[in-house]
Amino acid sequence: MAPPLFLQTIEDTGLSTWLRESESPFAFYFILLFHTFGLALLVGANLVVDLRLLGIARGIPLAPLKRLFRIMWIGFATNATTGVFLVIAYPTKTLTNWDFYLKMAIIALAVWMMQRLKNSVFNESGLSEEGMMARGAALAKWSLFLWFAAITAGRLLAYTYKYLTYPS
């Protein structure tokens, strides 16, 4: 069964063709670069908060870590934006791959976990450090697992696709 035709329509647009075929260093690899920057910010900041909640570097006061959530959202916004461009560059490759939907589901869960963590641990005033850690530990473990899974699913996109471009 051939992939749906709209994939070919996207692929034939000027933007998609340029992103995919341009020799310019500011085409596909530039988008991919910022997708990696976003990963570093989003997952890096999450890792630090999770590790602290699990008892590492206990001397760091928890409350100011709330500021790291802003960095997480900057990373997320970067990756959502660059992600759209990456899909536009290779719509058939991406949207016919089951791993892409798995990755989206994992990221949705991970971001949900991130917000739950912020609301139940960092937005509750009057919680003691112990109280914050007790509430956050389980969420932090989920967060670590989900971000690891998200990176893995993302990496696997390069190895699991069926079509690179629309089959002619």
Next chain:
Amino acid sequence: MNFAHLHLLLNHFPIIGTIVGLGLFLISLMGQKNDDLRRAGLITFAAMALVAILAFFSGVGADGAIRKSPGVSEDLIVRHQGAAMLALLFMEITGAFSLVALWKSQKRLHPSPWNWGLSAVLLFSFITVGLMARVGTTGGDIRHPEIGTGQEQADVSGISKIVHVFEPSPDKFAELMTASKWWWAFMMDLHFVGLALLIGTVGFLNLRVLGFAKQVPVAPLHEFVPWAMVGFGLNLVTGVLAFTGMAAYYTYDWAFWLKMLVIMLLGLNVAAFYLTGAFESVADLGPGENAPPLAKFIAGTSMVLWFLVITLGRYIQSFSDTISVHK
């Protein structure tokens, strides 16, 4: 300048450097314990562990430069490569234990009387010095007929026979790395996980020194540094394995070599942080306190260079085949 030049330029450092490091280290353990000398020895090992990787990487291009020349024996090159792989393994283990020992010897950590890291360094640095000597000897055999025995085939007698048993075959090793795309995908996956761990921990420390989230005191934040080293170690291992799997692909790539250069600069930056007093100047900063300019400069440099490493790493693929000497 070609890869043969570069290889000759780099390859003496780990051989002689480990001997110097071991000398400093042994003297520091004798008589009155000399902490500064011991630190100098450990820092030398860590630095050599970094430079040895470059020496190892440059060997592939050097091989390409001379393999087809008359009088060069492929057997001898392969033996030298196997010896280099084994020596590199022990060099990296020595470097890793040196960093552990350096970390544990911090005054503020109340060092335990028995620093097991030091014993490990002693053991592994001895082995490394021996293996490095063999790398140098087997390397010299390739191109120095005036000192050699005129041999064309790899020597397999005496002690070298025993050591040779542990030396991997470069071709078989490369095959092993690339045999399964899932193994490759797994290595790349870990490379990105290491990246996130490294940037998250080092990035937070840098940002704090630069003035972000000033309510966080620096001393406890510094406890993330071992986690940064875990991230770096993960990427060093997966990176070196990937290189051995597709050595020619990385060797003739400008982005790859620039990335290695920037990683070396980051090594210098870490040295600057801990050895110029910048670390002492921020170690006791409490909530709301400002870091002095030198520490801020080093933190900013670290930030810029790490993002440059990511950038160059990302462009390796599109810069493949951009170096055309002796291909």
